[in-house]
Amino acid sequence: xxxxxxxxxxxxxxxxxxxxxxxxxxxxxxxxxxxxxxxxxxxxxxxxxxxxxxxxxxxxxxxxxxxxxxxxxxxxxxxxxxxxxxxxxxxxxxxxxxxxxxxxxxxxxxxxxxxxxxxxxxxxxxxxxxxxxxxxxxxxxxxxxxxxxxxxxxxxxxxxxxxxxxxxxxxxxxxxxxxxxxxxxxxxxxxxxxxxxxxxxxxxxxxxxxxxxxxxxxxxxxxxxxxxxxxxxxxxxxxxxxxxxxxxxxxxxxxxxxxxxx
Amino acid sequence: xxxxxxxxxxxxxxxxxxxxxxxxxxxxxxxxxxxxxxxxxxxxxxxxxxxxxxxxxxxxxxxxxxxxxxxxxxxxxxxxxxxxxxxxxxxxxxxxxxxxxxxxxxxxxxxxxxxxxxxxxxxxxxxxxxxxxxxxxxxxxxxxxxxxxxxxxxxxxxxxxxxxxxxxxxxxxxxxxxxxxxxxxxxxxxxxxxxxxxxxxxxxxxxxxxxxxxxxxxxxxxxxxxxxxxxxxxxxxxxxxxxxxxxxxxxxxxxxxxxxxx
Numbered sequence: 001x002x003x004x005x006x007x008x009x010x011x012x013x014x015x016x017x018x019x020x021x022x023x024x025x026x027x028x029x030x031x032x033x034x035x036x037x038x039x040x041x042x043x044x045x046x047x048x049x050x051x052x053x054x055x056x057x058x059x060x061x062x063x064x065x066x067x068x069x070x071x072x073x074x075x076x077x078x079x080x081x082x083x084x085x086x087x088x089x090x091x092x093x094x095x096x097x098x099x100x101x102x103x104x105x106x107x108x109x110x111x112x113x114x115x116x117x118x119x120x121x122x123x124x125x126x127x128x129x130x131x132x133x134x135x136x137x138x139x140x141x142x143x144x145x146x147x148x149x150x151x152x153x154x155x156x157x158x159x160x161x162x163x164x165x166x167x168x169x170x171x172x173x174x175x176x177x178x179x180x181x182x183x184x185x186x187x188x189x190x191x192x193x194x195x196x197x198x199x200x201x202x203x204x205x206x207x208x209x210x211x212x213x214x215x216x217x218x219x220x221x222x223x224x225x226x227x228x229x230x231x232x233x234x235x236x237x238x239x240x241x242x243x244x245x246x247x248x249x250x251x252x253x254x255x256x257x258x259x260x261x262x
Numbered sequence: 263x264x265x266x267x268x269x270x271x272x273x274x275x276x277x278x279x280x281x282x283x284x285x286x287x288x289x290x291x292x293x294x295x296x297x298x299x300x301x302x303x304x305x306x307x308x309x310x311x312x313x314x315x316x317x318x319x320x321x322x323x324x325x326x327x328x329x330x331x332x333x334x335x336x337x338x339x340x341x342x343x344x345x346x347x348x349x350x351x352x353x354x355x356x357x358x359x360x361x362x363x364x365x366x367x368x369x370x371x372x373x374x375x376x377x378x379x380x381x382x383x384x385x386x387x388x389x390x391x392x393x394x395x396x397x398x399x400x401x402x403x404x405x406x407x408x409x410x411x412x413x414x415x416x417x418x419x420x421x422x423x424x425x426x427x428x429x430x431x432x433x434x435x436x437x438x439x440x441x442x443x444x445x446x447x448x449x450x451x452x453x454x455x456x457x458x459x460x461x462x463x464x465x466x467x468x469x470x471x472x473x474x475x476x477x478x479x480x481x482x483x484x485x486x487x488x489x490x491x492x493x494x495x496x497x498x499x500x501x502x503x504x505x506x507x508x509x510x511x512x513x514x515x516x517x518x519x520x521x522x523x524x
Contacts, residue, residue, distance in 0.1 A: 050313055070341055078340020079332055082409060082417055086363040090415035096365040096393075101348040103358040103402050131358075134400055138393060140365050147344060153352035155344055 004136070004175035005034040005249070008164035009182045011041030013243045014080055023182070024084065026247035028091035033136050033175065035167060036095070036143045038084060039160035044068075044075040064119040064157040072157050073099075077145040085143050094140045100124070100148030101155060103131045106163060108148035108156045122148045122156025124163065127170035161223070165230045172234030179227070179235050182243040187258035188224070190215055201259045204228050227260050237261045266398070266437035267296040267511070270426035271444045273303030275505045276342055285444070286346065288509035290353035295398050295437065297429060298357070298405045300346060301422035306330075306337040326381040326419040334419050335361075339407040347405050356402045362386070362410030363417060365393045368425060370410035370418050384410045384418030386425065389432035423485070427492045434496030441489070441497050444505040449520035450486065452477055463521045466490050489522050499523045 007030075013023050027036060048055045048071055056063035064072065081097040088095030100106030108122025135142055144167065146160035161181070168179040187198035202210065207228060210216045216224050227238040239249075241257025248255040269292075275285050289298060310317045310333055318325035326334065343359040350357030362368030370384025397404055406429065408422035423443070430441040449460035464472065469490060472478045478486050489500040501511075503519025510517040 073344050074336035074340035076340075077344050078336035078338075082335050082339050082361050082363050085361070086411040086417050087415040089363060089366050089411060089413060094365060095363075097361070097363075099344050099347070099359070101344050101351060101357075101359075103356060103400075104351050131400060131402070134396070138365075138396055140393070149348040149351060151351060153349040155348050 001174070001176045003032050003178065004171055005030060005032065005178045005180060006037065006164055006168040006171070007034060007180045007182065007246065008037045008039070008160060009243060010039040010160065012184045013182060014038060014041035015043070019243065020084075021087070023243045023246065024087050024091060024093075026244070028088060028093035029247065029250070031250055034141055035132070035136075035171075036084070036088075036141065037146070037160055037164040037167065038076075038080060038143065039146055040072060040076050041080070043079065044072050047071050047075060058116050058118075063117075064121050066120070069120040069155060069157060073147050073155055077147045081143060081145040088141060088143065095143045096135060096140045097143045097145065099145045099155070100158065100163070104128045104149075104151075105131065105144070106148040106158070106166070107151050108158055110150050110154070110156060120154070120156050122150060122158050124148060124158060124166045127167055129170045129173055132167070132171065133174050161226065165226055168235045169230050169233045172236070177235045178237055178239065179230055180239040180241065180246065180249070181223075181227075182246060183240055184242070186242045186245065186256055187240050188216065188220065198256060199258050201261070204231065204260075204262045224260070228262075231260060231262050263436070263438045265294050265440065266433055267292060267294065267440050267442060268299065268426055268430040268433070269296060269442045269444065269508065270299045270301070270422060271505060272301040272422065274446045275444060276300060276303035277305070281505065282346075283349070285505045285508065286349050286353060286355075288506070290350060290355035291509065291512070293512055296403055297394070297398075297433075298346070298403065299408070299422055299426040299429065300338075300342060300405065301408060302334060302338050303342065305341065306334050309333050309337060320378050320380075325379075326383050328382070331382040331417060331419060335409050335417055339409045343405060343407040350403060350405065357405045358397060358402045359405045359407065361407045361417070362420065362425070366390050366411075366413075367393065367406070368410040368420070368428070369413050370420055372412050372416070372418060382416070382418050384412060384420050386410060386420060386428045389429055391432045391435055394429070394433065395436050423488065427488055430497045431492050431495040434498070439497045440499055440501065441492055442501040442503065442508065442511070443485075443489075444508060445502055446504070448504045448507065448518055449502050450478065450482065460518060461520050463523070466493065466522075466524045486522070490524075493522060493524050 085095040190197040238260040339361040347357040452459040500522040
């Protein structure tokens with residue numbers, strides 16, 4: 001089985017032109033098969049504000065009404081996605097951009113309104129792995145925006161971390177998949193105030209202990225649970241690191257970050 | 263050689279929700295290999311106006327400054343492209359959306375500033391036919407937005423009629439290509455005031471005569487020249503018709519429009 005790297009970047013990389021440029025250079029130089037999943041960043045919020053549309057957030061999640069769906073589709077699948085792809089062409093990485101609607105890549109289910117109605121938000125239910133495999137076999141690099149569709153003609157806003165995870169799991173049918181989350185922090189920290197306290201490796205057997213010791217807590221809890229969930233479902237390993245440590249993946253002895261394995 | 267239909271629609275279809283819906287239904291039901299090229303429409307102009315950016319036009323062509331490039335990329339490659347693709351999924355046509363930057367699909371040259379500086383506008387120089395062929399062979403339908411790139415990491419605004427034409431010409435290496443322009447008018451009219459005066463067929467040998475008789479004149483002249491240019495470069499035939507006549511392409515005896523051949 002060949003290797004496949006699924007790399008996810010968020011707003012902290014996308015919003016800073018120079019950081020994004022350096023990241024894309026590092027990403028382009030990664031050896032082997034790879035997929036880039038990107039989030040949104042501040043541009044959508046800024047565009048909403050400029051248009052006088054109030055961005056509604058609950059628990060850090062955007063409420064996606066019709067106007068907001070249009071904006072995030074334009075910004076994520078339009079400007080950010082095509083800008084990244086054009087820069088990857090220049091860097092020789094043969095990028096090809098997709099939303100989840102393209103080629104039925106990620107079919108989602110609109111989230112049912114409970115206490116909170118998140119609006120046009122979807123949770124992935126199916127990945128078109130054979131199309132993605134064919135694209136990778138053409139030696140092109142999929143660049144995926146966090147917009148999916150419901151199969152009924154509607155687009156849906158979807159969490160980029162989740163997209164990276166479901167793609168990594170689905171593609172583990174064909175590849176040995178390494179899932180890499182580029183975060184603000186250099187990895188999972190033993191002391192959240194100390195960036196030098198990166199835990200280099202977490203085995204699934206240690207998870208409960210780290211939770212009970214409150215070393216993994218707060219916002220990290222669901223993230224780490226999702227990572228181990230991906231590992232349980234076929235992903236070989238999950239890496240959590242800063243974007244500027246990605247370049248060391250070709251020379252793993254220099255890599256700083258947290259590796260999660262079963 | 264298999265057949266391939268390259269269909270181009272413009273703002274007159276895109277801007278009207280019901281017209282677009284009917285068109286996509288007809289397009290989805292077209293038999294055989296097909297590619298859809300779409301233009302922009304009024305949404306980009308409206309978004310510019312809402313953001314207080316004055317859209318500059320010279321001779322019906324948009325001047326693309328940096329802010330406008332961002333807007334057209336968002337609107338064309340983002341909202342319009344993904345909206346069409348999601349609807350085609352629902353209709354069973356397996357759409358997959360691309361800009362010219364994706365997979366280096368259309369490499370352009372930034373137009374050199376002469377008397378008029380059109381800004382970030384590009385003229386196509388090369389089509390990645392092998393990628394497009396691979397996508398078609400996956401039984402998916404490329405949906406192409408009129409945004410290309412310069413190979414140096416920059417996106418460029420590009421005329422959608424031109425994109426349809428260069429793709430039709432380039433793909434005639436592999437397919438018998440029919441290029442179909444969906445216009446406001448039902449075809450080339452003998453009398454521009456009379457929609458019933460459609461010229462059903464124009465052979466290249468008749469072109470000079472029709473020009474000298476001023477039957478083809480004004481804005482139609484460059485369009486028809488471009489069509490015959492495509493035919494000279496390998497396209498089998500060019501059809502000019504209304505979007506709602508597209509459905510008759512499977513039953514050509516009912517088709518109303520102008521057919522151009524060598």
